[in-house]
Amino acid sequence: MTVTLDSPKAIHAQLGRDVVDQAVALEQISVALYKHLQxxxxxxxxxxxxxxxxKTTIMRSIERLFSEHGAAIGHQNTIRLNANIVSNDESTDLESSVILARLAQNAHKLMGSSPNVDQFRDLIENAVVFLDEVDKIRAYVGDKPNPRGILAQESLLTLIEGEGVSLPLSVRNEQGGFDQHKVPIDTGRILFICGGAFEGLYDMVYRRVAGGETRDKLIQEYVVTESQEDMEQKIHFSLNDYVRYEDMFEYGMTPQFLGRFDEVIVLNDLTIKGLMRIFVDPPNSLFREARRYFASLGIELQASKEAVQRIAEHAYDNHRLGARALRMVFKRIMRGIEFDPHDHYLVKQAGEKKVLLLTRDLVDRYF
Known part of the structure; x- marks a missing residue:
């Protein structure tokens, strides 16, 4: 089947294969990527x-999308950096900044042995730059200024605003030598996707809303209790419903820097069903890794749907850790079993093969 990227919906369909529980966020991202491609x-x-x-899964999915599909020709130059690398960058001029240096390095690899000026320019200007942990370059922490964070935001702002720079390129000439070029680049065409956990922002916004400092009212929802006989009132608080640019400023992102982002997207916490998918489906999922491990011992690992759901439920209880909570929960269950599965009387002979079955009772035994 031929994969096209000729609409935001087509891009959304591709990203949705890798990213769980973020359909609305992916809609906004897909529109931005389509515009960038056009x-x-x-x-x-x-x-x-x-x-x-x-966040990282989204970035990796976009990288793979642009590198694997012919529809993204000229846009394959994607780099992913930790924002701390930018804050530690001691370049004295924009042309030698770590971001442009990495983009130029990638462009050379993509062009191979036959570089040309137009292709080089396109690969830089059509690039996508992913900056992770951008919340670590706050302008201040608490009441104290953070000089490195301030400088990093100012440096990025200059790049994002659209600065004209010239980057060097050597092109082989007909005589077998090399001509040196200074290629003009408009950095304003580069798409920046920044991400961060912004730890503390959730609590900060919740205090503002719950404290009655504004007219905002927390959304109330009613849920049926386990007895099914009465209703229980719960407060439903979604950061996406209440966060404002002013909250981001208070957190330590400068208005000038944040003003260069048209979309501020708050990702959903993962649902139990989403955690179940993440636990089982991806090629490198925890469950598939465990199956490979036990297969090396001559044992086939199986899991009931109820067991997978219980693992996801325990992980959901630690929702601030997201999918990482799955590893914590699963390791707690499997630690002793991995060492000696036979000692736990868990391995059953099924014909010519040995089977280790994860059940709900087994999962609950460790919680």
């Missing part, structure tokens, strides 16, 4: 989400 001016994107909600 050379239509697009604002940059800021992703806010608890650890393990999928």
């Amino acid at each position: 050379h239509i001016k697009v604002g940059n994107i800021m992703l806010i989400g608890n650890s393990g909600t999928g």
Whole structure:
């Protein structure tokens, strides 16, 4: 089947294969990526989400999308950096900044042995730059200024605003030698996607809303209790419903820097069903890794749907850890079993093979 990227919906369908429980966020991201592919001016994107909600997965999915599909020719130059690298960058001029240096390095690899000026320019200007942990470059922490964070935001702002720079390129000439070029680059065409957990932002916004400092009222919802006989009132608080740019400023992102992001997207906390998918489906999922391990011992690992659901439920109880909570929960269950599965009387002979079955009772035994 031929995969096209000729609409936001087509891009959304591709990203949705990898990213769980973030359909609305992916809609906004897909529109931005489509505009970028069509050379239509697009604002940059800021992703806010608890650890393990999928920020890095989204970035990796976009990288793979642009590198694997012919429809993205000329846009394959994607780099992913930790924002701390930017804050530690001691370059004295923009041309030698770590971001442009990495983009130029990638462009050379993509062009191979036959570089040309136009291709080089396109690969830089059509690039996507992912900056992770951008919340670590706050302008201040508490009441104290953070000089490195301030400098990093100012440096990024200059790049994101659209600065004209010239980058060097050597092109082989007909005589077998090399001509040196200074290639003009408009950095304003580069798409920046920044992400961070913004730890403390959730609590800060909740205090503002719950404290009655504004007219906002917490959304109330009613749920049926286990007895099914009465209703229990719960407060439903979603950061996405209440966060404002002013909260981001108070957190330590400068208005000038944040003003360069058209989309500030708050990722959902993962649902139990989403955690179940993450636990089982991906090629490198925890469950598939465990199956490979036990297969090396001559044992086939199986899991009931109820067991998978219980693992996801225990992980959901630690929702601020997102998908990372799955590993914590699963390791707690499997630690002794991995060492000696036979000692736990868990391995059953099924014909010619040995089977280790994870059940709900087994999961609950460790909680």
